Amino acid sequence: MKKTKDIQAFLQTIDFSKFILKRVWHEKAGKKYICIKLFITLVNTIIPLVYSIIPGLIVNELLDGAYSDVLIVYVAILSLSPVLLTFLNNILDSLLYKLRLDLELIFAIQFQKYIMIMDYETIENPDIQIKKDRAQITIDNTIVLIDKYVGFFASIIKIIVIFSIIATLNIGIVALIMILLCINSLLTKKVNQKMHQIGLELSKHDRGLWGIIYMLEQPCYAKEIRLFNLSTLLTGEYGKRMKAKNKLEIRQFKIGRKIGIYGALGNFVQQVLVYSYAISSVLAGKLALGSMTIYIGMISQFSGSIKSLFDGYLNIAKDNYNIQELKDFLNIPCVQYRSGDKTPSFDKDSIIEFRNVSFKYPGSNNYALKDFNLTIRGNEKLCIVGCNGAGKSTFIKLLARLYMVDKGEILLNGTNINEYDYTEYQRLFAPVFQDYVRYYFSLGTNIVLASQFDKDKLDRICQECGLTDLVNKLPKGYDTQVDKFIDEEGFEPSGGEDQRIAIARACYKGGEIYLLDEPTAAIDPMAEYEIYTQFNNMTKNKCAILITHRLSTVQLADKVAVFDNGSVVEYGTHKELYEKGGMYTEMFDKQAQFYRDEKTSES
Numbered sequence: 388m389k390k391t392k393d394i395q396a397f398l399q400t401i402d403f404s405k406f407i408l409k410r411v412w413h414e415k416a417g418k419k420y421i422c423i424k425l426f427i428t429l430v431n432t433i434i435p436l437v438y439s440i441i442p443g444l445i446v447n448e449l450l451d452g453a454y455s456d457v458l459i460v461y462v463a464i465l466s467l468s469p470v471l472l473t474f475l476n477n478i479l480d481s482l483l484y485k486l487r488l489d490l491e492l493i494f495a496i497q498f499q500k501y502i503m504i505m506d507y508e509t510i511e512n513p514d515i516q517i518k519k520d521r522a523q524i525t526i527d528n529t530i531v532l533i534d535k536y537v538g539f540f541a542s543i544i545k546i547i548v549i550f551s552i553i554a555t556l557n558i559g560i561v562a563l564i565m566i567l568l569c570i571n572s573l574l575t576k577k578v579n580q581k582m583h584q585i586g587l588e589l590s591k592h593d594r595g596l597w598g599i600i601y602m603l604e605q606p607c608y609a610k611e612i613r614l615f616n617l618s619t620l621l622t623g624e625y626g627k628r629m630k631a632k633n634k635l636e637i638r639q640f641k642i643g644r645k646i647g648i649y650g651a652l653g654n655f656v657q658q659v660l661v662y663s664y665a666i667s668s669v670l671a672g673k674l675a676l677g678s679m680t681i682y683i684g685m686i687s688q689f690s691g692s693i694k695s696l697f698d699g700y701l702n703i704a705k706d707n708y709n710i711q712e713l714k715d716f717l718n719i720p721c722v723q724y725r726s727g728d729k730t731p732s733f734d735k736d737s738i739i740e741f742r743n744v745s746f747k748y749p750g751s752n753n754y755a756l757k758d759f760n761l762t763i764r765g766n767e768k769l770c771i772v773g774c775n776g777a778g779k780s781t782f783i784k785l786l787a788r789l790y791m792v793d794k795g796e797i798l799l800n801g802t803n804i805n806e807y808d809y810t811e812y813q814r815l816f817a818p819v820f821q822d823y824v825r826y827y828f829s830l831g832t833n834i835v836l837a838s839q840f841d842k843d844k845l846d847r848i849c850q851e852c853g854l855t856d857l858v859n860k861l862p863k864g865y866d867t868q869v870d871k872f873i874d875e876e877g878f879e880p881s882g883g884e885d886q887r888i889a890i891a892r893a894c895y896k897g898g899e900i901y902l903l904d905e906p907t908a909a910i911d912p913m914a915e916y917e918i919y920t921q922f923n924n925m926t927k928n929k930c931a932i933l934i935t936h937r938l939s940t941v942q943l944a945d946k947v948a949v950f951d952n953g954s955v956v957e958y959g960t961h962k963e964l965y966e967k968g969g970m971y972t973e974m975f976d977k978q979a980q981f982y983r984d985e986k987t988s989e990s
Contacts, residue, residue: 400703403710407532414493420486420530424537427479432541434472436548439685441465487530498526501717504724507789508749515719521590522716525709532706539699542692549689569697578642583708585639592632599625606871606879723788727806733815733899735928737765737800739786744795746785755781756953759795765899768923768931770941772974773950779934780821782950783904786932787816817898821905821934823889825880827873830858831865834891845895851921852891857884890918894925901931919943938975947971 411417441461502510502519509515525532602608603621612618744759756778763769771779784790785797788804797804804812826833835845845865849855861867861878868877869888880888893901903922919933919940933944941947942961949957949964949971957964957971964971 396704396707400700400707403707403714404536404703406714407529407710408536410494411490411529411533414490416486416489416493420483420490421533421537423479423483423486424534425540427476427483428537428541429544430472430475432545433548434468436545436685436688437464437468439688442680490530491527494526494529498523504721505719506721506723506791507784508791509719512749517590517594518712518716520594521709522713525706525713528709532703532710535699535703535706539696539703542696542699545692546689546696549685549692581642582639583705585635585642589632589635589639592628592635595628596625596632599628723791723805724809727808727812729802729807731799731804731807731812731815733765733799733930735766737899737930738798739763740798741782741785742795742798744785744792744797746781746790746793748781748790754953756785759954761948761955761958763930763932765930766928767945768926768933768943770933770935770944770947771950772935772938772941772947772971777950778953779950780904781953783818783820783902783932783934787818787902788812815899816902817893817896817900818902819889819893819904820902823886825869825885825888827870828868829863829866830861830869830888833869833888834895836892836896840895848891848895851925852887852894853918853921854884854887854891857887887918890922894922899930901926901929903931903933903935905934905936915940938978941975949974 408421412421441464445458445461510519599621602612603625612621739762741759741761744756745754746756746759747754759778759782761782771782773779781790785792788809791805799807799812826836831840831845832838834848842865846855849858857880858864862876868874869880871877871879890903893903901922915937920943922931923943931944933940935941945960947957947959947961947964948955949969951970957967957969959967965975966972
């Protein structure tokens with residue numbers, strides 16, 4: 388049973404090695420790197436053998452009492468080869484370093500592109516995030532793995548060369564060395580398995596620690612940390628997690644020390660046996676003194692090469708766990724990205740339909756939307772209102788294909804939206820989410836989200852979104868860095884400025900369907916109404932879906948949908964719903980009364 392597992396592990400190692408080699412060989416720079424690395428490694432492997440053999444040959448020549456041109460050749464080789472090897476290494480190492488950086492960049496970009504096409508619900512999963520972090524480690528170490536494979540191959544070549552030399556002395560010595568190294572390798576394999584399991588646990592602790600460090604270092608947490616006096620809570624949690632991590636690292640350290648002990652004991656036994664045999668052979672006249680030095684050096688190198696071979700294999704086999712994690716991560720289905728190939732179109736006559744849609748978030752037992760039905764027309768502006776948890780943001784996420792429905796279907800012009808090309812479908816939307824973000828770029832790039840842009844268009848968008856005064860007062864205008872995280876001369880936008888930037892971003896991108904998911908929460912009601920009025924003018928003859936808690940903006944919409952408990956409970960124009968006297972009327976009157984009371988108290 389154990390033998391079967393070892394064979395399976397060996398075959399798996401071969402399979403995973405091919406997987407990594409193919410990824411590197413597929414790149415032009417990868418082919419060059421592997422060939423040059425293999426050449427220089429073989430040269431550096433064979434030359435030390437020359438250094439071991441020639442001194443013994445010189446001793447034999449001197450003991451024979453002969454002085455010939457051969458001695459001069461031996462000395463010349465010993466003297467010149469290190470210099471030539473150094474020059475060769477310097478030239479090729481420089482080239483390898485450049486190729487290494489090129490490949491690391493290629494693989495990093497490929498990995499990040501893959502992450503960006505993963506399903507939103509997948510990348511949101513904390514377990515997937517841990518897998519991503521571990522897969523990232525393997526991606527970062529891809530060239531290290533190639534170096535291991537090359538080194539392993541060089542060890543095989545070196546062993547073949549040495550074996551052909553020492554086998555003429557005594558094959559039993561070779562067999563004995565092999566037995567000792569096999570025993571040491573089996574012990575090392577068990578240690579590596581334990582080390583990997585501890586490594587998995589450390590990854591979980593590292594992610595938790597990163598979260599705490601992020602909260603301690605980021606300026607956005609600084610105010611609440613001080614006002615809520617969170618230093619004791621955060622540092623206490625940090626200390627608790629670090630202590631747990633330290634215990635694992637101490638355990639890992641102790642286990643790792645065992646490898647060195649096993650190696651030292653094996654080396655001791657080997658040296659005693661080899662020297663005993665070599666000295667006795669010289670005393671018996673079976674071996675010349677110079678040849679003895681050659682054989683002892685060869686046996687020592689043979690032992691080291693066999694150990695390197697075993698250690699290299701175990702090291703490569705240890706990486707099986709990491710490569711398996713990378714393969715598993717890369718095999719996570721990108722369902723949305725690969726679901727359809729049709730090209731969508733949208734105009735004033737288009738219709739989007741939610742038909743009996745039900746959806747619950749992964750890991751939840753409660754439906755966010757249940758038997759949900761709604762029709763959106765291409766020439767209408769729809770305003771969605773409702774209490775928190777009513778399903779408003781979920782509706783937007785499903786419409787934008789950030790999630791897939793559990794039951795029912797969403798149709799665009801009679802076709803299920805999953806049949807459309809994912810990227811082309813999402814190009815229809817110009818979104819502003821309530822959890823909008825700022826990018827660590829300049830103000831202009833933050834809005835345009837591209838390295839080049841139409842300045843006249845950008846000026847017009849900023850004028851319409853109320854950002855012109857901000858741009859004019861900034862020292863570098865559009866080129867001013869947003870946030871001080873990268874540039875201390877950058878600026879920190881206020882909450883209202885952040886929201887205006889997010890809205891300007893959507894307007895610059897443009898699209899057939901504008902999505903505003905409560906993006907103006909940090910703006911006062913008058914400023915919000917002004918922005919929505921400007922936005923309404925900017926999106927004439929466009930479909931727009933607005934989610935808001937402030938009902939003063941509702942009158943800008945053609946239709947209003949009232950959400951409650953994952954369903955549409957009321958639908959119609961503002962006038963129709965208000966006259967109906969239902970939930971919408973109650974919400975509108977309560978909010979109006981609140982603003983009246985607030986105005987009275989201020990006066």
